[in-house]
Each structure stands twice: as C-alpha cells, then as structure tokens.
Amino acid sequence: MPTIVLERPGHFILEETPEPTPPGPGEALVRIRRVGICGTDLHAFEGTQPFFDYPRILGHELGVEVVATGRGVTHVHPGDQCAVVPYMDCGRCVPCRMGKTNCCSGLDVLGVHVDGGMRDVLMLPAGKLLRSDILSLEQLALVETLGIGAHAVDRAAVEKGETVLLIGAGPIGLSVLTFALLAGARVILLEISEKRIDFCKRRYDLFEVITDITDVPSRLRRLLNGELPTAVFDATGHAGSMMQAHEYVSNGGRLVYVGITGSQITFDGPGFHRREMTLLSSRNSRAVDLQRVIGHIEAGRIDTSPWITHTAGPERMLADFPTWLDPGSGVVKAVLEMA
Ligand SMILES: [Zn+2]
Ligand SMILES: [Zn+2]
Structure with a gap:
C-alpha cells in the first residue's frame, strides 16, 4: 500500500509497504482519509523535535473510515467514519489507573513514537476510534487538535x-x-x-x-x-x-x-x-476530551471553518510540505487528503 515515510529530516519518500493482515480480536482496520499536519510534524521534518527517531510514518490527527473489524468489536462497523485517539496508553500504570491516559508513563503517540497515519490503511485498537455520523472527514481530522x-x-x-x-x-x-x-x-x-x-x-x-x-x-x-x-x-x-x-x-x-x-x-x-x-x-488529551470536542462540533457550537487553510494529496504534500514551515504561508492547519 502507498505510504509516506519521513526517512530523515527534510526528506519524505512515497513507498509501497505490505498490506496488514485481517484485524484480530478488538482491532479495527481503517482507511486513512484525512491527516491534519501540526507543529510536531513540522518539527520532525525540520529535525528539531526532541526524542524523535527516523524513519517514521507521521500522522496523528486522523479522519478515518472503518474497513473491517475483529471479533468483539461492536461500537464501530465497516463504513463508519471516525476520529482517532492517537495516544496508545498501557492501561496499567499509575496515571492510567487514575484515568490520566494522556500522560501514561509508557505513552506511545501515533506518528511520533510509533508509526502513524500517512498510509493507505492502518490497524488500530478499536477502542481508539470515536465515531461520528455528522462530522466531515476534515472535521474528524481536527478533533485531536481541538482536544488539546x-x-x-x-x-x-x-x-x-x-x-x-x-x-x-x-x-x-x-x-x-x-x-x-x-x-x-x-x-x-x-x-x-x-x-x-x-x-x-x-x-x-x-x-x-x-x-x-x-x-x-x-x-x-x-x-x-x-x-x-x-x-x-x-x-x-x-x-x-x-x-x-x-x-x-x-x-x-x-x-x-x-x-x-x-x-x-x-x-x-x-x-x-x-x-x-x-x-x-497540560499534555495531550483524554478520550473524554475528544468525545466532548465531537459533541460540540456536532451541536454546532464550534465553527471549524476557519481552521483548514491548506489541503494537498500525497504527491503535492511532498512538494508543499517545506512551504508549510514558513509562517508567511498563512498556514493554520494543512490537511493531507489520502483517499
Ligand atoms: Zn498535532
Ligand atoms: Zn499507562
């Protein structure tokens, strides 16, 4: 499947990676439709993001569509559009037990510590999917940013x-x-x-x-x-x-x-x-914060129209990405359109 890899600072490549296997119990396979770009991604590209390893597949602000679900998954179904909680918490450490999964001691953030969403499809724990029948794919990709x-x-x-x-x-x-x-x-x-x-x-x-x-x-x-x-x-x-x-x-x-x-x-x-x-x-956000964001957008209390200033498909993104580093470009939020 087509995948965008940040090979080293300043250098993306578009390459083919193997298709994932069918989802196991509790998993969901999702098609990546929109990826919001934020400061973390820009810093990773510049090579100024601390504790960042290369190569890495970026992308943590995701608007996705469910392709297939594994056994035991009931809250989402193929065809559903979802936002993604990109914080992979352990569920066992002290902060996790306090409900503060946003600052889990062993937190892996998609697209930062582990490979993220700049690819065709991605396997996720289904519990990380937040469904909305109302939000557009662009709005779903904004949920994580608003969650901050x-x-x-x-x-x-x-x-x-x-x-x-x-x-x-x-x-x-x-x-x-x-x-x-x-x-x-x-x-x-x-x-x-x-x-x-x-x-x-x-x-x-x-x-x-x-x-x-x-x-x-x-x-x-x-x-x-x-x-x-x-x-x-x-x-x-x-x-x-x-x-x-x-x-x-x-x-x-x-x-x-x-x-x-x-x-x-x-x-x-x-x-x-x-x-x-x-x-x-204040670090990241919790699933409840993101759920609240979705509720506010669904109810029309948040106007997302000012947010997205730039969009591009994979090939255009590879060319345009460096220009998004420039504050003069007027970027508030750039969004990658995968499919
Ligand atoms: Zn972000
Ligand atoms: Zn934890």
Missing part, C-alpha cells in the same frame, strides 16, 4: 465570566481560545504576529488584544481596572514567555503551560508563593 484546548481549559476549570489571558494564537492557542470562549470566559489575547491577530479578531469574540510584550502586567491592569487575569494559558512553547507569564497571573490564579519547551524554566520563588498560584501543565 479542551483538555487544557478543563485542567484550569475555567468558569463562566472569568477573565482569561491567552498567550500565543497558533493552532494550539486557537484550540485553547475555542474552549475558553465555550466556557464563557472573556479572553484577552497576547500575540505579536499581525497575521494571527487579524485572523483572531475576524473570527473570534475577543475581549482585548495586547500586541506589545513590554510591561504586560501594567497593560493588563489598565484593561482590568487594576486587576490581573485569574487564568493564564501559555501556548507559545517559548521558555521566555513561559517564565514571564508568572507575572501576569492574579493572586490565587492559575497558569497553564500548554505549549512545550525543550529548555529549563525558572521563576521567582517569592512571587510564586505570594500569589499562591497554581502552575499546571
């Missing part, structure tokens, strides 16, 4: 009417923004890219936008009658921003690191203590 925001906003338990600061409006920031707004928060965006600011202003109901990163606390206080936001989300993945963000949080508030940095992070101990703030990380 769903989980992060859930981590902070954002309340209706609460003032939230979102730092960074890349795709992860947009998924946080989506769920902060759904929670009924008023959202201030801190972002320096004019393209992104413009995009967000046109598409989302923002309370305010801060475009200057100097003395952000004073700017926030001016907007909020001398107060600071009670929930701050950093979706930049830049260590500098993540360290600064401590200063933006109200006493008693929480700060959520959604973006990932490879660097050390330090912060002022007394300032952290004085605030009695809660610092949270």
